[in-house]
Amino acid sequence: MTDSGPGAPERSARVLVIDDEEQIRRALRSVLQAHHYMVDVAETGGEGLELAIDRTPDLIILDLSLPDMSGLKVAEELRTWYVGPIVVLSVRDGDADKIAALDLGADDYLTKPFSAGELLARIRAHLRRTVSGEASIREIRAGELVIDLARRQVTVSGEPAHLTRTEFDILALLARNADRVVTSRMMLEQVWGPDYISDTQTLRVHVSHLRHKIEPAGGVPRYILTEPGVGFRFVGDEGTAS
Amino acid sequence: MRLSRFLNAFWGIPFVIVALGAATAVMLPFRSVLHPAQVMLLFVPIVLWIARAGGVRSSITAGTLAFLLVDFLFVPPYYQVVVSSPVDWVTMIVFLGVALVAGIQTGRMKERENAAVQRQREIALLNRLSSRLVSEKSVEAMASFIVHEVVAVLGAGRSAIFVRTEAGTATLVAEAGDGPAGLTERALADWVLRNDKAIALIASDDVPPDLRPVSIDAADAISGVVADGAYVPLQTSDGLEGVLYARPLVGSKPAFAGTRQLLAVANVAAAFLERSRLGEAAAHTSAVRESDRLKATLVSSVSHELKTPLAAVTARVTGLLEEGEDCGAERVHSELLAVAEDLGRLDSSIRDLLDLSRLESDAWRPRPEIYDLGEVLGTVAQRIPVGQRQRVRFGIPDDLPPVRVDFNQLARVISSLVDNALTYSPEVESVAVGARVLGREMLAWVEDHGPGVPDDEKQQVFEKFFRGAASGVSPGGTGLGLAIVREIVRHHDGRVWVEDVDPHGARFVVSLPLEGTAQ
Numbered sequence: 001m002t003d004s005g006p007g008a009p010e011r012s013a014r015v016l017v018i019d020d021e022e023q024i025r026r027a028l029r030s031v032l033q034a035h036h037y038m039v040d041v042a043e044t045g046g047e048g049l050e051l052a053i054d055r056t057p058d059l060i061i062l063d064l065s066l067p068d069m070s071g072l073k074v075a076e077e078l079r080t081w082y083v084g085p086i087v088v089l090s091v092r093d094g095d096a097d098k099i100a101a102l103d104l105g106a107d108d109y110l111t112k113p114f115s116a117g118e119l120l121a122r123i124r125a126h127l128r129r130t131v132s133g134e135a136s137i138r139e140i141r142a143g144e145l146v147i148d149l150a151r152r153q154v155t156v157s158g159e160p161a162h163l164t165r166t167e168f169d170i171l172a173l174l175a176r177n178a179d180r181v182v183t184s185r186m187m188l189e190q191v192w193g194p195d196y197i198s199d200t201q202t203l204r205v206h207v208s209h210l211r212h213k214i215e216p217a218g219g220v221p222r223y224i225l226t227e228p229g230v231g232f233r234f235v236g237d238e239g240t241a242s
Numbered sequence: 243m244r245l246s247r248f249l250n251a252f253w254g255i256p257f258v259i260v261a262l263g264a265a266t267a268v269m270l271p272f273r274s275v276l277h278p279a280q281v282m283l284l285f286v287p288i289v290l291w292i293a294r295a296g297g298v299r300s301s302i303t304a305g306t307l308a309f310l311l312v313d314f315l316f317v318p319p320y321y322q323v324v325v326s327s328p329v330d331w332v333t334m335i336v337f338l339g340v341a342l343v344a345g346i347q348t349g350r351m352k353e354r355e356n357a358a359v360q361r362q363r364e365i366a367l368l369n370r371l372s373s374r375l376v377s378e379k380s381v382e383a384m385a386s387f388i389v390h391e392v393v394a395v396l397g398a399g400r401s402a403i404f405v406r407t408e409a410g411t412a413t414l415v416a417e418a419g420d421g422p423a424g425l426t427e428r429a430l431a432d433w434v435l436r437n438d439k440a441i442a443l444i445a446s447d448d449v450p451p452d453l454r455p456v457s458i459d460a461a462d463a464i465s466g467v468v469a470d471g472a473y474v475p476l477q478t479s480d481g482l483e484g485v486l487y488a489r490p491l492v493g494s495k496p497a498f499a500g501t502r503q504l505l506a507v508a509n510v511a512a513a514f515l516e517r518s519r520l521g522e523a524a525a526h527t528s529a530v531r532e533s534d535r536l537k538a539t540l541v542s543s544v545s546h547e548l549k550t551p552l553a554a555v556t557a558r559v560t561g562l563l564e565e566g567e568d569c570g571a572e573r574v575h576s577e578l579l580a581v582a583e584d585l586g587r588l589d590s591s592i593r594d595l596l597d598l599s600r601l602e603s604d605a606w607r608p609r610p611e612i613y614d615l616g617e618v619l620g621t622v623a624q625r626i627p628v629g630q631r632q633r634v635r636f637g638i639p640d641d642l643p644p645v646r647v648d649f650n651q652l653a654r655v656i657s658s659l660v661d662n663a664l665t666y667s668p669e670v671e672s673v674a675v676g677a678r679v680l681g682r683e684m685l686a687w688v689e690d691h692g693p694g695v696p697d698d699e700k701q702q703v704f705e706k707f708f709r710g711a712a713s714g715v716s717p718g719g720t721g722l723g724l725a726i727v728r729e730i731v732r733h734h735d736g737r738v739w740v741e742d743v744d745p746h747g748a749r750f751v752v753s754l755p756l757e758g759t760a761q
Contacts, residue, residue, distance in 0.1 A: 113585070113589055115582070208614065211616075212640075218636050218637050218638065219614075219615075219616040219619070219636070219637075219638040219639065219640060219642065220616050220619040220620050220623055220636040220638065221616060221617065221620035222620065222623070224620075225617075225620050225621055225624060226613065226617040226618075226620065226621065226649065228611070228613070228648075228649030228650055229609075229611075229649075235624065
């Protein structure tokens with residue numbers, strides 16, 4: 001994925017890693033420092049909460065299984081004041097805790113084991129959002145897809161795609177949050193507004209129409225992936241790393 | 243039989259009095275016209291009838307009483323014991339003799355007949371029990387059958403069977419007859435199991451059956467407790483299996499008086515319980531053996547699959563360390579690529595193991611929701627290693643109906659099949675993923691152009707740890723992938739099979755039911 005801004009993610013942002021496992025802390029510290037992030041590590045939830053207040057990190061990586069308190073509890077307490085992105089680490093796909101963490105305000109999750117490429121892509125995606133702000137992004141490109149956010153126009157392989165207003169809003173929301181999961185609840189709130197009572201079924205119908213218009217033929221989505229039980233994820237060019 | 247039991251209980255003497263009184267009342271008006279000998283002759287059948295109904299004791303009572311009645315009321319002078327005529331004396335002595343001898347004989351005969359009938363019923367009971375012994379599987383059903391028979395055939399007021407638990411205590415498995423199981427009953431059964439002693443009724447023929455059956459050992463058992471019935475240990479060569487309890491009908495002389503019959507029943511019950519316990523143990527043993535065998539296979543396969551990539555990683559990394567600073571960045575990079583690949587293999591082995599054990603222990607139940615197959619395939623496509631992605635062609639119809647599945651599980655199924663196809667077919671060959679509706683099923687398939695699966699292996703490929711002999715490829719992996727696929731598909735009430743592709747190759751087809759799929 002590319003955006004109109006300069007290579008902002010590589011500035012020395014501060015990342016706090018809360019994980020009880022020494023090996024993971026060491027590995028993350030080494031990977032993140034190699035990419036010029038400033039890294040703080042905490043072994044327990046309590047320590048993590050203190051460091052979060054102390055150092056005000058730009059992003060927090062939080063393991064859900066901690067010795068002193070549940071990672072969910074940590075996420076919940078962080079969210080009472082912390083506005084930066086929280087990326088949760090979990091052991092398993094479809095882990096109920098993972099979904100609960102998103103509900104409590106975590107922004108994304110990664111399933112262990114993950115590659116450094118995956119982790120860095122997610123961190124960049126989240127920091128880009130906080131650093132550059134949404135207003136400065138005018139155009140998003142991914143594969144054959146070009147989304148002109150200013151003109152509200154979408155082209156696929158150079159051909160214009162005719163999206164409804166709702167479809168465009170959904171696509172724009174997902175694309176601005178490329179490579180991170182967007183929960184159904186968040187989509188309903190952002191696209192329809194907090195007062196509008198709608199359900200995930202309606203959302204799925206709109207996403208399905210949107211897919212028909214922008215996804216390649218063959219019925220298999222390449223840009224908008226379903227995150228079962230959670231929501232959707234827009235796959236930018238970076239997200240293809242595996 | 244029922245009358246005689248009833249007479250035996252309390253009413254023997256009054257019955258005799260009433261019967262003789264009635265006969266006397268009928269004959270008394272005619273005593274002037276009847277000769278004492280004729281009266282005596284008429285009394286003989288009555289005494290015999292009483293003997294037949296009441297047994298030996300009643301017949302003696304009746305004979306003696308009839309003798310006195312005749313003497314007192316029918317032989318002049320009336321209302322005196324005195325007998326005036328010597329002829330009458332002779333007649334009366336003969337009458338007494340006949341009444342007693344015939345009465346006793348009849349009574350004995352009747353008692354023998356009763357005993358024979360009872361024995362026959364007992365034999366029939368034992369026959370029924372033995373045939374049940376062979377056919378019955380359930381301990382509860384057999385125990386219930388036994389206690390009902392004890393009540394019906396042996397005339398118990400209540401019967402129960404307790405079996406010995408692993409802790410050695412008694413637990414009630416079946417009961418029949420009146421009244422609930424009291425605490426005493428269980429406590430006494432416990433006592434019997436602990437002490438390996440019977441609690442028996444003293445109820446032989448020479449002890450009059452009274453209202454308070456007494457136990458011999460109950461006094462030792464629990465102070466202050468009087469056993470109200472017999473507790474027979476169910477004994478086998480291995481020890482005690484349980485306790486058979488039988489309480490007589492209140493106030494009756496039970497047919498299991500001597501506990502001989504009860505012992506016979508107890509033996510059958512013990513044999514059944516032992517066989518059932520041994521059968522369970524055997525079934526358990528064979529299950530344990532099977533699971534041991536699988537575990538052994540699992541451990542060997544798994545340790546191999548986990549250790550191989552680990553060994554490779556260790557070798558490469560320590561190799562690089564050995565070379566120290568001299569090794570070029572390019573070499574480090576290529577070694578690390580290989581390490582990453584080995585780690586990926588390690589991860590997928592671990593995932594296979596976890597997934598299968600979660601599936602088999604029912605800890606990974608599907609949470610089905612409505613999805614388009616395309617959504618699932620999108621996730622599958624993302625998981626294909628970048629280098630292999632262009633080999634896989636997805637093509638599904640636009641109008642494919644949605645299907646009710648667990649997203650993660652179906653993605654796991656298709657991913658496994660795609661991985662297999664990529665591994666088992668040559669690098670230059672493509673792999674096709676497709677789907678269509680057939681009747682009320684959705685078929686999804688993964689097709690490769692590798693060597694295919696020989697007919698005799700088409701079933702076996704879904705077995706755990708199965709490795710095809712003919713494929714000629716040694717792809718590694720735990721050998722669990724297709725077993726996981728089959729298990730997940732089964733959880734979705736679907737089917738999975740493999741068929742041939744012309745001219746060569748394999749097509750793995752998953753069929754999922756569309757019924758009940760809400761739009």
